[in-house]
Amino acid sequence: MNGAIVQQDIEYLTPIPYGVSVTVRYRVASVGETSRTTSLEALSADAVAAHGEVVNAVRNEDGVPTDVPQKWTDHIERFEEGPVDVASAGQ
Secondary structure (H helix, E strand, C coil), X not given: CEEEEEEXXXXXXXXXXXXXXXXXEEEEEEECCCEEXXXXXXXXXXXXXXXXXXXXXXXXXXXXXXXCCHHHHHHHHHHHCCCCEECCCCC
16 A cells, blocks of 8 residues: 555644744544545644644555555554544445
8 A cells, every 4th residue: 555645735823943843743633435634733832833734645556546444544543542533434
């Protein structure tokens, strides 16, 4: 299995100057039939400086979209310590 970023949307709320320490927090927001959406926050000086979403599509070895394996959804839910929004994942 491979993957590809098919959409990325980041909104910067404040400038993040070069050299400033940044903490990025990610979590899986949802799992679709052939993709997963990850939410992110970038913190600078303990304040949210940016937030956004990244959509990763699952591809087989030939680059063709394929279903998110149920095994992946199970691992994500264990990591997130609870269910995520799942729409026909791994079916």
